[in-house]
Amino acid sequence: MIEARDVSLVYGDGTEALKDVNLKIDKGDIVYITGHSGSGKTSLLKLFMGIEYPTKGQLKVLDLDIKKEEENNIRKMRRLIGPVFQEFKLIRGRTALENVMLGLRFLNLPHRKIKEESIIALEKVGLGHKRDSLVEHLSFGETQRVAIARAVVRKPAIILADEPTGNLDLDNALNIMELLTSFRDEDTAVIITTHATHLLEDIDEGKFIRVNQGQVTVESRGEA
Amino acid sequence: MKNFFSNLGYFLKEAKTIFRIDFLSNIFSIFSIGLIFFILSMVISGWWLSKEVVEVLQKEAEINIYFEEGLDNIRVNNLLENIKSIKGVREANLVDKEESYKRMEEILEKEARILELFDENPFQPFIEVKIDISEVDGILEDLEPLENIDYIRDNKDIIDKLEKIITILTIVGILVITATGISTLVVISHIIRQGIYNNRDQINTLKLLGAPDSFIGFPFLLEGLFLTVVGGILAFGLIFFTFRLGYKQIGTSLLFIPLPSMEGLVKAMAIFILILSGALGIIGSFFGLSSAKGN
Structure with missing residues (x-):
């Protein structure tokens, strides 16, 4: 699903965000990316989403080379990814349901199907009763769940969640981790970044990617 | 779609x-x-x-052609036909003395009483020619060789403006x-x-x-x-x-x-x-x- 070979990323201002990254993520993997703030976690996710292009090496996401020339195909590739952004990026002035439906709008599905799937997704994250609420009227935790529902509604090949536990207390953070990992199946990989390493101490299955000053080390636990 | x-x-x-x-x-x-x-x-x-x-x-643009006094009807009609055949002439009509007098009366309205001071009708008959404004120069050239024309009031200044x-x-x-x-x-x-x-x-x-x-x-x-x-x-x-x-x-x-x-x-x-x-x-x-x- 994702394969990086000697991938480096240097920003326009000369900042070296990632150095010679080698990693492989397969179908059904559950991946935790950890590291301090500014270590390069978000840069790695930006590469996976095709928001940035490697300045060196080769990165393949869902069999697509992530490079400038593939810009149009990258846009299409993103339809197979369910992103949960750090700042959620929900659209104000629209209801929770409308925001979730947005994830399916341009996937050639009939309107009724889009609505049905979106309601199911909202119910899965425990927000079926709040579907008609405007997103700006929801609490922080509820907003986060709407963002997760929008990501999973399209049954993506990869769920990418950037710091989903940030600003949450321990219980809520664990709940969100549990919710996200519950969407993993044999066809869907779940990738979560977090700087809260203590949340991962008791997890005994998955790939653990540690990013430190742009360099990556990979450790596997359990079946993964 | x-x-x-x-x-x-x-x-x-x-x-x-x-x-x-x-x-x-x-x-x-x-x-x-x-x-x-x-x-x-x-x-x-x-x-x-x-x-x-x-x-x-433009459609109202016209020139007036005054012919020699005492010209008989046959020659006036010949002149009229010749004028009609010139390129750029849309319409040509004879305006006789009485019609000229009547038109002046209409123009002068209340002041028309001044005309009563004349013993006889002081106006001349003339040929009123409606023209295509862009052809005015050619029309004037074609009118030049025609006989029996006394005077042409061509309104050229107005037409040019x-x-x-x-x-x-x-x-x-x-x-x-x-x-x-x-x-x-x-x-x-x-x-x-x-x-x-x-x-x-x-x-x-x-x-x-x-x-x-x-x-x-x-x-x-x-x-x-x-x-x-x-x-x-x-x-x-x-x-x-x-x-x-x-x-x-x-x-x-x-x-x-x-x-x-x-x-x-x-x-x-x-x-x-x-x-x-x-x-x-x-x-x-x-x-x-x-x-x-x-x-």
């Missing part, structure tokens, strides 16, 4: 939401667009009206219409661009979710179309009242100006503004979208 129709409701709703979010700014945009269309329409109407008036005056006015009006009209048209396009695309800028976060999110540009841009295109069409309707309302007032004023104080019918003009302007506002809305939105995409 199937995807487009299934999302039509969404596009309309999104356009409505985008409009509602920037409500005040959009209302000002409608007024601005309305005023621009109003100015553009007034310029075009003024140009069209002037052309209509000039055309009517009329031709100059037509040329100036055409050039000024085209320039003003082009300038106003371009300004309209620039302002509309800027307004659309502003709307896109105000919704940049939403657009970025949609891009990250993999939405195609057509899906992202269509609600903005609809909004642009809505702004320009409503602006156009506003401009039409203003034009209707202005025309009504203008025609009333001209109709009562400047009766001699041959204006075309108001209904015709209003109808033409309504069709013109509707088509123009729709077209500029779409073109302006495309400009706005493509320039926003470039940034």
